[in-house]
Amino acid sequence: MENTQVDERKVAEESHSERSCPECSGSIVRDEEHGEKTCKQCGLVLDERRIDRGPEWRAFDSNERDEKSRVGSPTTGLIHDKGLSTKIGWQDKDANGQTVADRKRARLQRLRTWDERYRVKDAQERNLKQALGEITRMSCALDLPDFVEETAATVYRQGVDKDLLVGRSIEGMATAALYAAARQHGTPRPLWKFSEVSRVEKARIRRAYRYTSRELGLRIEPADPLEYVPQFASTLGISDEATRQAQDLLVTAKTEAIHSGKSPAGLAAAAIYASSHLTNEQLTQETVSNRTNISKVVIRKRYQELLDVYEEKSHSS
């Protein structure tokens, strides 16, 4: 099905050195720091895990080069510091165990402190950057609006602040953050879509999502159907009057506590459908269903309930 999208992306090869993004044809930017090539527009990562071949330090002679050149595992995007987890030893010895000459000690000492600072201070930063990159990439692939991305970033940052990341994968958390954000903004996407673009299992995303939302006390889902009304109203192109009417219906529904456990989006869609009839704009259940992604069944059920409580209320008043 939609797997093809993901696959094509993975297939994007290094040797291609394309000038434009295969998805949105934006320009490609090289990001040396992350060892990635990314699309400037949509943030699509074309080539993760490319090894940064540039020198980390300047070397003035062969000895120095031996001391400082990188040895160790290739970088990986999966660990916050990309796997550069080697430390500079505390002994003033070079790789052959020879004692380093005095004049070099000072420099070596400086390198140590620099290395240390670099790793502890920037670890969080890089973690964050990577997660944010993931978020933009996924959000682009899922066609989510920008502000959802923003929220996801905020959620993720809060998660970092509260140390929720320990023992959890960045990608999982990033996906969960985006999922949460999408729901908060009333533009939810099914969970499987997220797992498709992130290569994280559904269950993991859900778990991470539940965990974060509980720990952060996120109030997920607008819980308020009213927030869906403007969106739906505009996509369905109904009059202001009908919109107002729909909101009215929802307000009474809320005071009558009809809406607990029901999906807010469904309620909103139903309210719009109902109001379009009250104002003689006669939308069909079909069109409402298509535009809002709410099934006809739900629209029917909810709108009947809505009208019930609405009438009851107008009788009593």
Add this chain to the structure above:
DNA sequence: GGGGTAAATACTTGCCT
């Protein structure tokens, strides 16, 4: 097109290890 129903699925929650 409106309306209904049954079976399949999705999502949540609580329980258990």
Add this chain to the structure above:
DNA sequence: AGGCAAGTATTTACCCC
């Protein structure tokens, strides 16, 4: 922490008017 099971809501597919 993580997996399973039960309960509720939603979707899907078909039906009739």
